[in-house]
Structures are given as structure tokens and as C-alpha cells.
Amino acid sequence: MTPLVLTGAGVSIEDVAAAARSAAKVEVTPSVMEHLAKARKVLDEAAAAGQQIYGLNTGLGANLGTAVEGDASAFQRQLLDGRGAAVGDALPIQLVRAAMFARIAMLSAGGSGLSPHVFSALVEMLNAGVHPVMPALGSIGAGDLVMMTAIAHTLIGEGDADYQSRRMPSAKALMMAxxxxxxxxxxxxxxxxxxxxVSTGAGALALVDALSAMEQQQQAGALTMEALAANRTILDPRLHVARPAACQLLAARTLRDLLARDHETPPTSLQDPLSIRCMPSIHGALIQAIDHARLAVEIELNAAADNPLVLVEDALVLSTGNFHTASLALAFETLGLAIAQCAGACAARFIQLTGSGRNGLPKYLSPLGGASAGFVPLQKTVTAILAAIRHKANPVMLDYLPVSEGVEDHATQTLLAVSKCGDMIVLWRRLIAMELMAAAQAVDLREGITLAPATAVIHASVRTHVPALKEDRPLGANANVLYAALADGSWRA
Known part of the structure; x- marks a missing residue:
């Protein structure tokens, strides 16, 4: 795999995914190292001149007014030990790698004053596959510092790490590497x-997943339109130019391309249910929410968000609030609502496909009729999944308490907002799998249907993972198989 070369700018969510999931190697340009060295020099000179610098010669939080005396380096160890407060299960390695890479990218932008040799050691640790054991609970969104102590502890040979699929003391992992x-x-x-x-790295991975799920949702929606012989005039670009709301023209164009064919077939109705007729609006709103969240994540990946911040060109060290991620949290709260709205429409289309047969399809999509359950039991599963999504769509960024004697009296809960959004994407993709299954079954049962080239490929892709229903069987197992294909990258359509 091509290495990821960091220049101090231009890092994308796809870069995070490459580092976290494909173990892409990280390289750093000489200009980044030069900038780090200059920033370190500015920091040291400011400290030598007697400037009060937060976290260097002062305490943290409510201890801001306490001067650090004696060995300032020893205080850094004390600082790490005192903030190793995260608890819970360890984060998956891909999330730890995402956090490590995100911090490296941020540091590459300059402004931290971090010693260049420490920065290089962090890059080497990621490239060597030494992964700190990072407990999952502790961030309130005012920086992820109590969780990030795991990375710092491993760098200095303390705590535990995962290396070569084994958990061991960090000192041993570093020695083996x-x-x-x-x-x-x-x-x-x-x-x-x-x-x-941690929030930024996890957000990048969630967005990569959201983008792939959005593509799959468009495919499922198009196959449903085929299965129900839906009225495709809703995709006419003139309609969306007339009301150019959030990316709906783009969403309509994608659906139109998926349904394109040489000869149009007449629709079965003048107007379809809203979950079908309003797909461009619903999908377009989600596309815009993804775009907005990408912007917020990539700002963080390429920003100098330290406190205090070293301004190299001005030779200044200033306190900031740049670590605070209100906009990032809000972007993911919005994205969660957009996912929930899209998932609700997906579930509604599933009910339309598998219902009473008013669309000219056999009842419950069963070729047997009579007492056959067909697809109808999956309606309960779809409803349960949608309820879980709606629950997670509730905002959390206002849920905080003042801490550290009221000095830290505002927080954003960014990591929680990102994490629940990631959970929603997993659940949403399960709904997409079920819509694809139902739409493919409906296509098989509708007589005289000729699919568009693109939707024919989608139908065939479903059938490589799930056979058509000819008699009642446990459809939950089939749904699991198709979901796994959608999630692990083996889906091809």
C-alpha cells in the first residue's frame, strides 16, 4: 500500500481509514520536522523568559494557579499518571490506530511545541503496530485527554499494549518492536x-462507513422502485432544480442512473407512498449531513488545536479553547438525525414491499400463500432496529456537568455523539440488507419485469448471498449474511 505522507495539511477521512484499517505506513516530510523544531524552540524560549505556560510550568484545570517547581519533565509523568482515569472495555485496535493517526496528523500541522523526537516515536510506534490498550470511557468532549493518556503511557514504556495480536506490558511491546x-x-x-x-479518528471511520452505506441505500431504493413499478417521474431533474434543497438533485441523479434503460415502462400509480416519492429529498439531506460532518472532521485532522498554542511565525505561546469541539459534536448529532430519517424511510419501504399485497405482489412476498409467513416476521425485526436507531438519535451534546471546581464548566460530549452515530450506521445497514432482500424477492415474483442494467446487477448481487424464498425458512440468518457482505466490503453491485 502507498504510504501516507504527512505534509501538515490535506489529511482526509480516507487517510484515517487507510491507517486504521489497512495499516498503511505513515511518512513525514522534512518540512514538518523543521516546523516542529521551530515550535519547540519558541516554547522553550518563552518558558526561559519566565512566561506562565499552561501545563509546562503551571498545574492543570483547577490547579492552574499552582506553579510547577523542580523537575518539569517529572511533572509531565505526574500529569499523565494523574489523568489516567479512563475505564471500561478497551477500544478496538482500529479505533486506537485511528486516534493515533489523528493525533499525528494534528501534530503535523504545528502548534503543539511537542519535542520532535517524541513526535517521531509516535509515528514509529504506529508503523510498528504497537497499540496502547485504551479504555473506552472517559471523554466528555473537552479534549479526549483521559483516554489519550494510554498512548502517552505506552510511548514512555508504561501501561499495556497490544502487539502482534498479544496483550502485554508496553515496555515489552516496545522492546519486541x-x-x-x-x-x-x-x-x-x-x-x-x-x-x-479519539473523537476525530472515530468520526473519520464512521463517515467512511456512512458513505458506503449511503451508496448501498441508493441501490436498495432503486431496486425497490423496480419491484413496485414506482413512478420514476419523481427523478426528473427539473423537479429538483425547482426546489434545490440539500443535495436532492444529486440523490435523484444517482437513482435515475441506477434505473436508466432503453425503454421506459409505465408506472403502476400516479403517486407512490412518501418513503418512495420523497427518496431524493430524504437521501439528499443525508448526503449533505455527511458532507458537513466530513468538513468538520477534516478541519480537526488538519488543525493546530492545542492549548496552549505555539504561533511559530509570531514567536508567541497563547492559551486557547481550540481543543473544544462543539462544531464536530453538532455535525454528528445532525448526521445521526439524518441517518434516522433515512432509516425510517427504508423501514417504511420494507413494510410496503412485504405487506398485504396491494402493490400487485403476493401477500407477504410468499409464493405459497395460505398460512405462509413469508417476509412478514421480519417486519418485527425491522421495527426493533428502527426503534434502536431512533433511541440513539436523541442528542447528547448538552449532557454534561461542571467539573474541576467549575473551571471546566462546558463540554460537548463529542465522542459519545460520534460513537452513537457509528452504532446507528451499523443498524441502518441492517435495514438496507432487509430492504434489498425484500426488493429482490418482489422482483422475482413480479411477472413481466425487465430490470435496468444497473438494478439487474444489484438483484444478482443479492442472489449471490441470499436465495429466493420458495418456502418459509429462517430469514434472519439470510439477513445476517447479506449485512455482513454489505459491511465487510464483499458486496459488489
Whole structure:
């Protein structure tokens, strides 16, 4: 795989996925290292001149007014130990790698004052596959610092790490990877942990998944339109130019391309139910929400979000609130609502497909009739999944308490907003799998249907994973198989 070359700008969500899921190697340009060295020099000179610098010669949070005396490097170790407060199950390795890469990308933008040798050690640790064991609970969105201490502890040879599929003390993992533990200069500990790298890395992976699920949702929606002989005039671009709302012209064009054929077939109705007729509007709103969340994530990936911040060109060190991610949290709350809306329409189409047969299809999509259950039991499963999605769509970014003696009296709950959005994508993709199954069955049962080239491929792809229903069988197992194909990249349509 081509290495990811960091220049201090231009890092994308796809880069995070490559580092986290494909173990792409990370390389850093000399200009980044030069900028880091300059920032370190500015920081050291400001400290030598007697400037109060948060986390370097002062305490943190409510201890801001306490001067750090004696060994400033020892204080960095104390700072890490005192904030190792995360609890719970360890994050999956791909999320740890996403957080490590996100922090490296942010540090590449400059502004932290991190010692260059510590930055290089972090890159080497990621490339070597030494993964800190990072407990999942502890971030309230004012930076992910209590979780990020796991990365800093492993760098200095403390805590536990996963290496070569084994959990072991970090010191042993570093030794096996032939990496020395690093020594921390003043502020290095704070520079490693005071960032929203877990939230940003997890957000990038969620967005990559949302993009692939959105493509699959468009495919499922198109196959449903074929199965129900829906009125395709709703995709006429002139309609969407007349009301150019959030990306609906783009969504309509994609559906139109999927349904394109040499000879149009007449629709069975003048107007279809809203879950079909309003697909361009529903899907377009989700596309725009994904785009907005991508912008928010990529701003973080390429930003100097440290506190305090080193302004190299001005030779200044200033306190900031740049670690605070209100816009990122809001983007994912919005994305969650857009996913829930799209999932609701997906579920409604499933009910339309598998219902009483008013669309000219056999009742419950069963070729047997009579007492056959057909697809109708899956309506309960679809309803249960949609309920779980709606529950997770409830906003969380206002759920915080003042901490640290009221000094930290605002938070964003960004990681929680991102995490529940990621859970929603998993559930939504399960609904997509069920819509695809039902639409493919309806196509098989509708006489005289000729699919468009693209939807024929979608139908064939369903059938490579799930056979047509000829008699009642456990459809839940089939839904699991198709969901796995959609989720693991083996789906081809």
C-alpha cells in the first residue's frame, strides 16, 4: 500500500481509514520536522523568559494557579499518571490506530511545541503496530485527554499494549518492536493528550462507513422502485432544480442512473407512498449531513488545536479553547438525525414491499400463500432496529456537568455523539440488507419485469448471498449474511 505522507495539511477521512484499517505506513516530510523544531524552540524560549505556560510550568484545570517547581519533565509523568482515569472495555485496535493517526496528523500541522523526537516515536510506534490498550470511557468532549493518556503511557514504556495480536506490558511491546521508550521534555505529556484525536479518528471511520452505506441505500431504493413499478417521474431533474434543497438533485441523479434503460415502462400509480416519492429529498439531506460532518472532521485532522498554542511565525505561546469541539459534536448529532430519517424511510419501504399485497405482489412476498409467513416476521425485526436507531438519535451534546471546581464548566460530549452515530450506521445497514432482500424477492415474483442494467446487477448481487424464498425458512440468518457482505466490503453491485 502507498504510504501516507504527512505534509501538515490535506489529511482526509480516507487517510484515517487507510491507517486504521489497512495499516498503511505513515511518512513525514522534512518540512514538518523543521516546523516542529521551530515550535519547540519558541516554547522553550518563552518558558526561559519566565512566561506562565499552561501545563509546562503551571498545574492543570483547577490547579492552574499552582506553579510547577523542580523537575518539569517529572511533572509531565505526574500529569499523565494523574489523568489516567479512563475505564471500561478497551477500544478496538482500529479505533486506537485511528486516534493515533489523528493525533499525528494534528501534530503535523504545528502548534503543539511537542519535542520532535517524541513526535517521531509516535509515528514509529504506529508503523510498528504497537497499540496502547485504551479504555473506552472517559471523554466528555473537552479534549479526549483521559483516554489519550494510554498512548502517552505506552510511548514512555508504561501501561499495556497490544502487539502482534498479544496483550502485554508496553515496555515489552516496545522492546519486541525494537523501539526505545521516550523521555518527555516539559509540556510533551500535555501535547500528547490534550486533543480530540479519539473523537476525530472515530468520526473519520464512521463517515467512511456512512458513505458506503449511503451508496448501498441508493441501490436498495432503486431496486425497490423496480419491484413496485414506482413512478420514476419523481427523478426528473427539473423537479429538483425547482426546489434545490440539500443535495436532492444529486440523490435523484444517482437513482435515475441506477434505473436508466432503453425503454421506459409505465408506472403502476400516479403517486407512490412518501418513503418512495420523497427518496431524493430524504437521501439528499443525508448526503449533505455527511458532507458537513466530513468538513468538520477534516478541519480537526488538519488543525493546530492545542492549548496552549505555539504561533511559530509570531514567536508567541497563547492559551486557547481550540481543543473544544462543539462544531464536530453538532455535525454528528445532525448526521445521526439524518441517518434516522433515512432509516425510517427504508423501514417504511420494507413494510410496503412485504405487506398485504396491494402493490400487485403476493401477500407477504410468499409464493405459497395460505398460512405462509413469508417476509412478514421480519417486519418485527425491522421495527426493533428502527426503534434502536431512533433511541440513539436523541442528542447528547448538552449532557454534561461542571467539573474541576467549575473551571471546566462546558463540554460537548463529542465522542459519545460520534460513537452513537457509528452504532446507528451499523443498524441502518441492517435495514438496507432487509430492504434489498425484500426488493429482490418482489422482483422475482413480479411477472413481466425487465430490470435496468444497473438494478439487474444489484438483484444478482443479492442472489449471490441470499436465495429466493420458495418456502418459509429462517430469514434472519439470510439477513445476517447479506449485512455482513454489505459491511465487510464483499458486496459488489
Amino acid at each position: 525494537r523501539l526505545p521508550p521516550v523521555s518527555l521534555a516539559p509540556k510533551d505529556g500535555l501535547s500528547l493528550i490534550n486533543a480530540s484525536a
